Amino acid sequence: MGSIVEKIKELKKKRNAVILVHNYQSPEVQGIADYRGDSLGLSREAAKTEADVIVFCGVHFMAETAAILSPDKTVLLPDKDAGCPMADMIDAEKLRELKKQHPASAVVCYVNSTAEVKAESDYCCTSANAVEILSRIENNEIIFVPDKYLGSFAAKKAGKKVILCDGYCPVHMKILPEHIAEAKKEHPLAKVLVHPECRTEICNMADEVLSTSGMERYARENFCGEMIVGTETGLIYRLQKDNPLKKFYPASVGAVCPNMKKTSLEKVLWALEEMKYEIKVKEETAKSARKAINRMISAG
Ligand code: 13P
Ligand code: SF4
Secondary structure, rough: OOOOHHHHHHHHHHHHHEEEEEOOHHHHHHHOOOOOEOHHHHHHHHOOOOOOOOEEEEEEEHHHHHHOOOOOOOEOOOOOOOOOOOHHHHHHHHHHHHHHHOOOOOOOOOOOOOOOHHHHEEEEEEOHHHHHHHHHOOOOOEEEEEEEEEEEEHHHHHOEEEEEEEEEOOOOHHHHHHHHHHHHHOOOEEEEOOOOOOOOOOOOOHHEEOHHHHHHHHHHHOOOOEEEEEEOHHHHHHHHHHHOEEEEOOOOOOOOOOOOOEEEHHHHHHHHHHHEEEEEOHHHHHHHHHHHHHHHHHOO
């Protein structure tokens, strides 16, 4: 009887599958990745893979984006309930309402959104290219949904006026100013890196506001030996593994995304054995959403 990892490898070969893993997944799941990265890198991989099956170890909107980009592939989400609460904070109807109120606005949606919201948008972006996407838009007003914190951070950087809704990430919300203050007191030489999904007060207290791939790059390329990391704690495992001589401290140990942690090795194996849970998007919705997503994968 082979180990679970061996069984996954065997079945992966048999199914001609690729395993894509987000930076917030548990260390065991990161260990079986063919490609591991942030939302932007994973979308690009999903678009170009030659595999027949994509096992997406992340949350629902990521698998849905992969299904839109590669409609001829089978996209599997190992836990059907791994959702993103932020993605459900705006729906297509509410967005249509906003568009009616601001008819001259361009519409940008964060990739953490449903396929229906993407289908109503002109551009999609991730935290890695939100500033670049906003900078390119010529309209005087831009509707940005659903993350109000990423939206206001990117708008300030790009010098744009945005119309926001009340969306946020409940995990990054848990990082509070007192957590940063305490961590800085304990590690006075450490640089503070935070994700733009954090509250504005937190972004203002940071040395750098970066996406997860931006944090990886910063840790690799910067001389600084200690970093306080304000994002989901799964990234710390990665940063520590790749930079063993440097030290990484979580800004808050409570910043754990329960949905990202729903995927386990067993569930990945079952996904490959039973070919479930297949994520499909209606072609009519996918066709409109694809335009916005293609603008996202070609930027930044
Ligand atoms: P990235 O920084 O990897 O794009 O992801 C943030 C996130 O919260 C994904 O859900
Ligand atoms: Fe959604 Fe936040 Fe979890 Fe990312 S960390 S999947 S934005 S709830």
